[in-house]
Amino acid sequence: MSTTSLDTTAEGFIGRIGSRFKGRSGLNFALITVVNVAVFVIVWELVATYSGIPKLFLPKISAIASDIPQMNAEGILLLNLWFSVKNFFIGLAVGVVIGLPLAYAIGSIKFLDRVLSPYLWALYSIPRIILLPLVLLWVGINNNARLAIVAISVLPSLAVVVMDGVKTTDATMLRAARIFGASRWQQFLHVIVPSTIPFIGTGLRMGMLRGLIGLYIGELFITQNGIGSIIAYASVRFRTARVFAVLLLFVLFAVSNLAVTRAIETRLTRWRAPSGL
Amino acid sequence: MTEQMERHTEKSADSFGDQRLQESSLGGVNGKDHALIQVHGLTVEYERALGKNEHIVALKNFSLDVREGEFVTVLGPSGCGKSTLLNVISGLVFPKEGDVRVDGKPVTGPSPKWAMVFQDYGLMPWRTVEKNVRFGLEMQKKLDEEAEERVRHYIRMVGLEGFEDAYPRELSGGMRQRVGLARALAIEPEILLMDEPFAAVDLITRELMQDEISRIIAKTGKTVIFVTHSVDEAIILGDRLVVVSARPGRAKCAIEIDLPKPRSEHSLRSSPEYVSLRDRVWSELSAEVQLGRGG
Ligand SMILES: Nc1ncnc2c1ncn2[C@@H]1O[C@H](COP(=O)(O)OP(=O)(O)OP(=O)(O)O)[C@@H](O)[C@H]1O
Ligand SMILES: [Mg+2]
Numbered sequence: 001m002s003t004t005s006l007d008t009t010a011e012g013f014i015g016r017i018g019s020r021f022k023g024r025s026g027l028n029f030a031l032i033t034v035v036n037v038a039v040f041v042i043v044w045e046l047v048a049t050y051s052g053i054p055k056l057f058l059p060k061i062s063a064i065a066s067d068i069p070q071m072n073a074e075g076i077l078l079l080n081l082w083f084s085v086k087n088f089f090i091g092l093a094v095g096v097v098i099g100l101p102l103a104y105a106i107g108s109i110k111f112l113d114r115v116l117s118p119y120l121w122a123l124y125s126i127p128r129i130i131l132l133p134l135v136l137l138w139v140g141i142n143n144n145a146r147l148a149i150v151a152i153s154v155l156p157s158l159a160v161v162v163m164d165g166v167k168t169t170d171a172t173m174l175r176a177a178r179i180f181g182a183s184r185w186q187q188f189l190h191v192i193v194p195s196t197i198p199f200i201g202t203g204l205r206m207g208m209l210r211g212l213i214g215l216y217i218g219e220l221f222i223t224q225n226g227i228g229s230i231i232a233y234a235s236v237r238f239r240t241a242r243v244f245a246v247l248l249l250f251v252l253f254a255v256s257n258l259a260v261t262r263a264i265e266t267r268l269t270r271w272r273a274p275s276g277l
Numbered sequence: 278m279t280e281q282m283e284r285h286t287e288k289s290a291d292s293f294g295d296q297r298l299q300e301s302s303l304g305g306v307n308g309k310d311h312a313l314i315q316v317h318g319l320t321v322e323y324e325r326a327l328g329k330n331e332h333i334v335a336l337k338n339f340s341l342d343v344r345e346g347e348f349v350t351v352l353g354p355s356g357c358g359k360s361t362l363l364n365v366i367s368g369l370v371f372p373k374e375g376d377v378r379v380d381g382k383p384v385t386g387p388s389p390k391w392a393m394v395f396q397d398y399g400l401m402p403w404r405t406v407e408k409n410v411r412f413g414l415e416m417q418k419k420l421d422e423e424a425e426e427r428v429r430h431y432i433r434m435v436g437l438e439g440f441e442d443a444y445p446r447e448l449s450g451g452m453r454q455r456v457g458l459a460r461a462l463a464i465e466p467e468i469l470l471m472d473e474p475f476a477a478v479d480l481i482t483r484e485l486m487q488d489e490i491s492r493i494i495a496k497t498g499k500t501v502i503f504v505t506h507s508v509d510e511a512i513i514l515g516d517r518l519v520v521v522s523a524r525p526g527r528a529k530c531a532i533e534i535d536l537p538k539p540r541s542e543h544s545l546r547s548s549p550e551y552v553s554l555r556d557r558v559w560s561e562l563s564a565e566v567q568l569g570r571g572g
Contacts, residue, residue, distance in 0.1 A: 176399035179367055179387050180413035180464065190416070194403045271403040271444045 059241035067245040076230060081249065083226040087143055088215050091150025095207060099155040100162060100200070107166025108192070117163070124156035128214050132221060146218035146226065153214035154207035161206060165199030166192055198272070201265030205258055212254045312342035313500050314366065314468065318375035320525075321361050335361040337525035339375070345467075348494060348501045350511035352562055353521030354569040359504045362526070363470045366502065367393055379468065389417055391468035392461035396476050398453045400445045400460075407432065407441040409456050413464040424463075431459040434493060451482035458490075462497070469494070471503045475510065484542060487513055491539050508558050512551065513540045520561045523569035530561055 041061055047053070048060040055063070071077040106112045106120070128149060135152070139145040169192050177187045219228030227246050234242035319339040325331040335358040343349050353359050364370040366377050368386040377384040379391070392413065400409050410432055414424045432438055435455040445453055454474055461469060475483045487510060494501055505511050511518045515534050522529040536550060545551040 170399075172395050172397050172399040173401060175364075175369060176393070176395060176412075177416065178369060179391075179393045180416050180460070181387055181389060182416040186416055190412075191401070194401070197403075269403070271446065 056238055056240050059244060063241045064244045064248060067241045068249070071230065071242065071245065080225060080227050080230055083143070084146075084215065084219060084228070085253070087146045087218070087226065088150055088211065091147040091215070092154050092208065092211055094147070094151040095154025095211065096158060096204070098151075099159040099207070102155075103159040103162035103203075104166055104188070104192070104196075106159070107163040108188075113163075120156050120159055120163075123152065124160055128153055128210075128217055132217060136221065141222055143222070143225070146215065146222055149214040149218045150211045153210040157207040157210050158200075158203035161203035162196055162199050165196040165203075169195050197268050198265065201261060201269075205261050208257050208261065209254070212250075212257070216250065313345040313347075313380060314341075314343040314502070315378040315381075316341040316343075316362070316366065316375075317378070319362070319365060319372045319377070320374040321358065321365060321370065321372045334525040336365075336372070337527055339521075339527045341519060341528050341531075343500060343502060345500055346498055348503065348514060348516045350515035350518045351502060351504045351521060352506070352508065352511045352518060352558065353526060354523050354562070354566040355506075357521045357524045357565070357569065358526035359521060360472055362521075363393065363472050363502065363504060367391060367470055389413075389464055390466055391470055392464055392466040394454070394457045394461050394469065394471040394474045396473040398445070398457045398477075400453060400456055402445050405442050405444055406437055406448070406456050409445070410459045410463050412460055417464065419464075427465070428459075428463055431462045434462070435459045435489070449482070450478040451486060454478060454486065455489075458493075462493070467500060469499050469501045471501065473504050473506060476506060483510075488539070488541065490514065495538070508555060508562065509542050512536070512554055512558065513542055513545065518558060520558065520565065523565045529565065532558065 044061045048055070048058050051058075068077070102116070102120075106116050131152065132149060135145050135148050139148050173191050173195070174187060177191045182190060219226055219231065221228075223229050223232035227250065230246050231243055234240075234246070317340050319336050320334070321336040322332040322334050325333060339358070339362065341349075341362075351359055351362070361370060365372055366379075366384065368377075368384045368388065379388075401412065404412065407428060411420065411424075411428050414420050414428065429438075432441060435458055437452065437455055437459065440448065440452065445456065448456065454477070457474065475486050478486065491514060503511075503514055505514075512534055518532045518534055520529045520532075521527070532554070534554065536545065536548070536554075
């Protein structure tokens with residue numbers, strides 16, 4: 001059929017442009033990142049070495065980096081890192097396990113939306129630093145407080161995004177599902193869930209960012225263990241390089257979390273048009 | 278050579294028409310003297326999102342009977358309630374007054390007896406062509422060997438073999454609409470409800486799709502209600518054409534179209550019968566469009 005062959009060439013053409021575009025920009029992006037980081041590191045090192053700023057305020061980046069194996073040798077790194085990371089992931093899991101069903105329920109049931117979403121938005125907009133004393137009061141000054149602060153950071157950020165995603169589910173798609181005999185459960189499973197996956201990705205990334213801030217706040221206040229204990233110990237002894245080293249690890253952890261979420265999301269939503277096309 | 282071929286097709290078209298006549302009279306003998314779809318006195322109201330107790334009356338006392346195997350095209354001004362009509366017939370929307378019966382039984386919800394083709398496709402973007410076509414069978418839990426064969430059959434019928442693994446975003450508008458059509462055909466419904474299915478495709482694709490629809494419907498013998506904005510499309514595809522009045526919509530007039538099939542816009546354009554039919558439909562329709570604007 002003539003249309004088919006016409007469409008084929010058009011499709012192939014777009015496909016070719018698409019892959020070339022993607023390939024080149026991917027390379028550019030990697031190059032930019034490498035150069036960017038290298039310039040940052042070199043400038044830092046030069047400024048710290050020659051500017052005369054005391055190393056108490058600005059340690060050399062080489063000193064910061066070499067403090068990481070040093071901490072490991074002292075046997076304080078892995079144990080405390082594990083404490084914090086564990087708390088983060090448990091808190092994240094709690095936030096997701098409560099937040100996600102809540103988001104779907106609020107998004108699809110008008111009554112629940114009316115009743116519950118004000119609380120969700122309130123929780124979303126209160127700065128965690130204000131909630132922290134309350135959390136410490138309720139949970140106690142221990143690991144669970146950290147975990148709780150991460151959970152209440154993740155939960156509303158994820159939920160508000162996903163609940164809006166559920167509300168904007170394409171009406172024609174839902175109509176189609178109903179016409180072809182989908183039960184309410186099937187509509188949920190085959191239309192609402194897949195169409196909210198991009199929203200889950202965004203919500204999760206926002207939730208993680210806020211959760212990481214929550215974790216950090218928790219680390220500053222709870223210092224018996226976790227990386228918070230390293231920071232507390234090091235800052236009292238003016239070991240600025242160590243404080244920076246912990247911060248560096250923290251940033252790396254945050255960035256790799258976001259990258260992993262992004263990668264999973266991209267894999268799950270390959271049906272979407274690549275952005276920019 | 279071409280003349281001979283044309284005469285040949287005309288002949289076969291005539292004999293097809295005869296068959297139709299016989300069939301409908303046979304229907305009477307079998308005791309099926311009622312229409313397959315009976316739409317009776319429908320009044321449908323929507324609540325306004327803003328403003329309490331305000332209603333939009335989409336359809337008012339709308340009645341229409343559709344015979345088995347009939348292809349009814351529906352024309353009317355924008356907003357007169359055509360989509361609403363299809364939604365009520367398919368059991369998605371319930372009328373304030375009146376009822377819809379299929380095969381004599383009142384419609385209480387969606388059923389595998391009918392399927393819909395949407396203007397904006399309503400495909401799932403995360404499903405490949407094959408999985409989209411399979412959607413209805415999957416929802417109705419009828420996915421056996423035979424169903425899989427049927428899925429392949431209808432993908433072939435709409436000319437999409439080779440695109441089974443493509444996602445909707447990789448297809449042109451016309452191809453997407455063919456996926457929507459195959460999805461509807463795959464559940465083998467008796468009734469096909471089509472809501473401006475070709476409104477979003479270009480003119481040439483549109484004509485090709487019209488040919489295809491005629492061919493497929495002739496082959497499968499389905500009953501069709503086809504909503505369109507195009508007077509030409511309504512005449513070319515329909516056995517009967519219904520003009521809906523400005524909102525609140527009711528069936529203003531129904532016109533039997535007995536031009537020989539298969540029809541094509543190209544060959545009909547010069548036929549005097551077609552031209553006079555077209556004029557008549559135009560004047561009926563434009564009166565309503567102006568009414569709708571004025572009101
Ligand atoms: N879900 C809804 N809620 C409120 N009003 C609606 C809804 N659906 C349709 N309407 C109103 O009902 C009337 C008929 O709508 P409908 O979609 O049936 O018209 P239509 O004939 O299909 O129009 P078009 O040709 O533009 O598609 C319109 O005035 C519209 O505003
Ligand atoms: Mg419509």
